[in-house]
Amino acid sequence: MFKSGSLIFDDKKIKDFINKESNPFLKKSRNNFLKKLGEKKFNIKEEYKYTPLKQSIEKNFNLRFEIEKSISSTTEKKILSHIINDNNVYQIITLDGKIIKKFSNIPSKISFKNFDELDKKEKSLLHNHFGENDDSDDDIFSALNGVLWSKGLFVYIKKNQVIDRPIIVNNFYTSEKNIFSSQLRKFIFMEKNSKLSICEFDYSLISNNFNSNVTEIILEERSELDYFKIQNDSNNSTSFNSTNIKQKKNSISNTFTFSFSGDIIRNNLNISLIDENCYCNMYGIYALNNKSHVDNHTSVDHIQKNSISNEHYKGIMNGHSNGVFNGKIFVRKEAQKTNAFQSNNNIILSDDAKINTKPQLEIWADDVKCSHGCTTGQLDEKAIFYLQSRGINKDKAVSILINAFFDEIIQKINQNIVKDKINEILSTKIESYLNER
Amino acid sequence: MSEESKIIKEFTSKEYEHGWSVNFDADEAPIGINDDIIKFISKKKNEPSWLLKWRLEAFKTFKKMDEPNWANLEYPKVDYQKIKYYSAPKQKKSPKSLKDVDPELIKTFNRLGISLNEQKKLTGVAVDAVIDSVSIATTFKDKLSELGIIFCSFSEAVKEHPKLVKKYLGTVVPRNDNYFAALNSAVFTDGSFCYIPKGIRCPMELSTYFRINAANTGQFERTLIIAEDSSYVSYLEGCTAPMRDENQLHAAVVEIFAAKNAEVKYSTVQNWYPGDENGKGGIYNFVTKRGICFGNNSKISWTQVETGSAVTWKYPSCILKGDHSVGEFYSVAVTNNYQQADTGSKMIHIGKNSKSKIISKGISAGFSQNSYRGQVKIMKRAKNSRNFSQCDSLLLGNKCGAHTFPYIDVENKSSLVEHEATTSKIGEDQIFYCLQRGIDEENAIALIVNGYAKEVLKQLPMEFSVEAQKLLSLTLEGSVG
Structure with a gap:
């Protein structure tokens, strides 16, 4: 042993x-x-x-x-x-x-x-x-x-x-x-x-x-x-x-x-x-319910100059689910003129769901553009009301908003077969969210 | 040599302004830490037995703990047995009023620009001056006591107001909170105590000035601020130390208690000796600062300008227990040469509708490492809480580093948390714009850096704001390539 x-x-x-x-x-x-x-x-x-x-x-x-x-x-x-x-x-x-x-x-x-x-x-x-x-x-x-x-x-x-x-x-x-x-x-x-x-x-x-x-x-x-x-x-x-x-x-x-x-x-x-001159995009979606626990740990290491990294993760948590996001960006001394972006947006739908995020930047080069942003919130009540006032029922309004939330990332999928599959999974997911409301 | 590198050289060779020391006769404890030293300190201060017991308990916990190593800091291990835990300038007898204070001590503070002479004071700031381990003098005491405000040294508070001290000591930062808090709880020597009674708005800024003078001494002060219902106080803290080749330790604890509707504003301009340009010497600044917004609608606001210290480990925090309570943290942390700072804030939301805001501006130059480390935690019952955090870093040169470690934990569906961070350097176009308008490079940098930090600096009380701006321009002069 x-x-x-x-x-x-x-x-x-x-x-x-x-x-x-x-x-x-x-x-x-x-x-x-x-x-x-x-x-x-x-x-x-x-x-x-x-x-x-x-x-x-x-x-x-x-x-x-x-x-x-x-x-x-x-x-x-x-x-x-x-x-x-x-x-x-x-x-x-x-x-x-x-x-x-x-x-x-x-x-x-x-x-x-x-x-x-x-x-x-x-x-x-x-x-x-x-x-x-x-x-x-x-x-x-x-x-x-x-x-x-x-x-x-x-x-x-x-x-x-x-x-x-x-x-x-x-x-x-x-x-x-x-x-x-x-x-x-x-x-x-x-x-x-x-x-x-x-x-x-x-x-x-x-x-x-x-x-x-x-x-x-x-x-x-x-x-x-x-x-x-x-x-x-x-x-x-x-x-x-x-x-x-x-x-x-x-x-x-x-x-x-x-x-x-x-x-x-x-x-x-x-x-x-x-x-030099590398380009990487990291996209992620997590849509959870029940007791699912999803932990995304990403790291991008800029070692040489003139590279671009772009990261965007979005998640919705319902039920007792727990989302974790930890995004690290390293920009080494030699990696001048680096552009690194990171963004993480979360929506919590239930009081029992949790999100823990840690967007982390470590930078040793000075001529760089690096930023990260992170938000946690809920579906906009005003937006739901706006849609309702136009004759769209609440369930439909919620599903429109969730779809819109993820759309930014789904748009980036360049393979139609994958896009269709994701949309299909997402619509069943949204349905389950609506049932749990 | 190009103009640029000349400026850099000039800047890096700039000496620490407060680097002198004065020879007083001092009353000192032998080097090292053990139960006897703690008893010695307690006896020196004529403390009641409960406090000695409290200290010994803390020391027991301290012995069981390990020094934290998770921070993004590198420094040789501190030998806690090689530090003097008590050093006090010898005074003939304890001063009854300012007249009795040793003129040499008054001179020392005058040299630092801190006037202990009440009559000559232009602005209404009450000062508690602490050298090494003891408080020397507190000004405007009488005027404050008319309002029922207690503002005195910690040892005096233990004697005069033991009930208050006993009730609140260690409630916000418990003895076993962390390694340095446990050490401080065991050996703290002096500090300030401040009590604002119900409904009173403190009419002047209260201020403590800390000075390390003796060699091989650690400074372990403890500050306790209690703001009763609907009271208000603004509290300032400043610090300097002589230039010495060896590192000195400063491990302070600050506790703030804010009751219903109370507001406490705590501002620090930290200018401990940062070490020389090769990273030799300087203060290790391991500080635990925490406030609790205990009552509903209470507010605690931290503002700090960190320019000194070789190593900074400091996370002023707010526990937002009361409903509708507010916590704020504004920070400018500047590191140069081989300085290292790991600093940030913790906001723990417990009460409903609590709000917090973190604005942190880091500036790193030379070979320094500057880290923001913070936590925003929204507990399940903190419904409709709100947090906004922004931590920006400015890098001057490519030998330094800027790091951000924010932890964000949200456990309910009605709260809104936003965090953003950027890292950049001073734009060439910004400097060009200034040059074009006849502002030379050095002033342009000072202008841009001050603009960058303005959001924080404007939170400081007037007197501090001026000092902080001067300090900033001085620290960063010419360090841009």
């Missing part, structure tokens, strides 16, 4: 698991993460100030490492019900990280594989960059994921390759409560001048699932990535996500994080702009 923070692990089980790893590089990498887990003093108190760890995870992890070999028909049915029937998208289905080929349609020109299927070139790419760009130094769950990830997803977009359709990734998790096997590790590498749109949905097939999903993304010069993450899991899952993006010269990233449902969701989004 060993301890890290407030978590206790059975190290024999973990070591057995690591020893099963056939790839010597990955075995070494897992051991490195294990070392980190044992040695690092993670600042759980501050980083998880508002997210109750003890409630979500039993102190002692009951580890299960086997992945279902065959898919039962009920599982299959459930999976099929979530698949998007649209020929204008490429679709990938994973079950605890393993790509299910019979449900996926992805052309061979796109390198989208599990780690154990890589060819020689892909392997060397993975080995050169894997594990260098995540937040495992600061976050205990990222380090844990580094040791225990069950399946790896590898995405490689070649030089000048422009992917014409969005790739929809549906991740299904099957593991039971406190069984820590739904651990996904993703690695996305985009070469010069490439372009990709990727949209990820997470579903747990069993209630009270605990899953984690750590992604490393490297954007080479002039590449462009749209990354959507949609969390609308009705099965009370606890989910830890960490997306880490490293951007080189003139690259663009647009990330969207949508959280609608789940027991406890933690989203880390770390972007480091290591070169």
Whole structure:
């Protein structure tokens, strides 16, 4: 047994698991993460100030490492019900990280594989960059994921390759409560001048699932990535996500994080702009009710000059839900002429809902324009009255106002299929808000 | 050397104005802290036994606590056993009136520009002057007592008004509140005590002036302000210290209690010795300031101009317990050379319809680090509460840093909280505009910085406002590239 923070692990089980790893590089990498887990003093108190760890995870992890070999028909049915029937998208289905080929349609020109299927070139790419760009130094769950990830997803977009359709990734998790096997590790590498749109949905097939999903993304010069993450899991899952993006010269990233449902969701989004003229947009929507707890921790690190970052998160809390937003902006000494903006707006609909926000700026360069703004309030009674006085009933008025609140962000979605999906989820959400009134 | 760097050099070599010290005969405690030292202090001050017991309890808690390390500050660990916890200028006997005060002490304060001579005083400001560990003199006492206002040194209050002290001491900042508050509770030596009775509007500004004189001494003063129903008081605090190579510790506690409809305005111009241009020496300023708006419609307003200290750790806060109570915080924090400041405010909304406002302006130059750290917490029962926070930072040069750590926690649906922050530098176009109109660069910067900080400075009482503006221009002269 060993301890890290407030978590206790059975190290024999973990070591057995690591020893099963056939790839010597990955075995070494897992051991490195294990070392980190044992040695690092993670600042759980501050980083998880508002997210109750003890409630979500039993102190002692009951580890299960086997992945279902065959898919039962009920599982299959459930999976099929979530698949998007649209020929204008490429679709990938994973079950605890393993790509299910019979449900996926992805052309061979796109390198989208599990780690154990890589060819020689892909392997060397993975080995050169894997594990260098995540937040495992600061976050205990990222380090844990580094040791225990069950399946790896590898995405490689070649030089000048422009992917014409969005790739929809549906991740299904099957593991039971406190069984820590739904651990996904993703690695996305985009070469010069490439372009990709990727949209990820997470579903747990069993209630009270605990899953984690750590992604490393490297954007080479002039590449462009749209990354959507949609969390609308009705099965009370606890989910830890960490997306880490490293951007080189003139690259663009647009990330969207949508959280609608789940027991406890933690989203880390770390972007480091290591070169000049990078541009990143971070958008987020969280619309919660019941006892959902969503914790968005974002950080953008301006390391070199002339980069722009723009962040906008909006949320509505109803029922007993709790929203957490922590946005960090770092502007290093060399990063002159940086423009960094951050904004977080919240609406609380019920007296039992809560919001904790901490917009944080740390700036060491002087010739910069940085600002952040943060508001918490409620729907404008006057606006509701105005609409009512024009013959619109109260429910309709409320739904107009909520839609208007989120519209600013929804407008930024450049993939119609995602936009439609979000609007669809949002309208059911608004309906549930109206019913709870 | 370019004009610019010349100005910078000139500025950074500018010496601290109040850096001299005077040799008085002093009565001192041996170095270190233990139960005996606390008993020594208590005995020196002829304190009642309950207070000694209170101190010892605090020391017990202090020993169990760890120094906080969450602040964005870096400084060598303080050895609490190497500090003198008591130092008092020797006076022949305790002064009955101002005439009996040692002329050397009066001279010291005159040199600081603080007149203890009542007759010559132009403005109506009552002063309580504290050197090292003891209060030297309090002016205008008689005039104030006619109205029932008690304004005296803390030790005098313990003797003359023990009931009041016992009732309120530690109610706003408990002994176990934090590390430095516990230390202060154990070894506090003097400070000011102020009591405004029901319905009285204090006719003059009350002021305390703190001066550290002796070497290796820590200053641990404690201020307690009690404003009864419907009363009003405006309170000022100023401080300086001699230039010394070693760091000195200042750990004060200020408690404010505001009853129904009462209003307390607390202004500070903090100008402790900030250390030299290489970051050597300077005061460690670890201060706990908190006020409670206990009654309905009460109001507490903090205004601070922070220009001194090597390290500042200070979060003046308001607990808004009463319905319709109001808390305000206005701050200008300037750091230069190797100064570090981690300062801000806490607003805890408990009462319904309570309102708070935070305006914080940080200015960093040289190699300094300037952080705003604040919390706005709206409790569930604080219906219809309102907060507005604004914290702006101005960076002069690219070797300094500006940081913002606001915590915002809202737990009900009817409250409205807004927070905004910006970071920028002085615009070249702004300076150009001034130059074009015949204002030289230095004055242009002073003009722009004063304009930037005006929202806060205008909150200060007149006398302080002038001093603060002078201090600002002086501290930042020529530090823009």
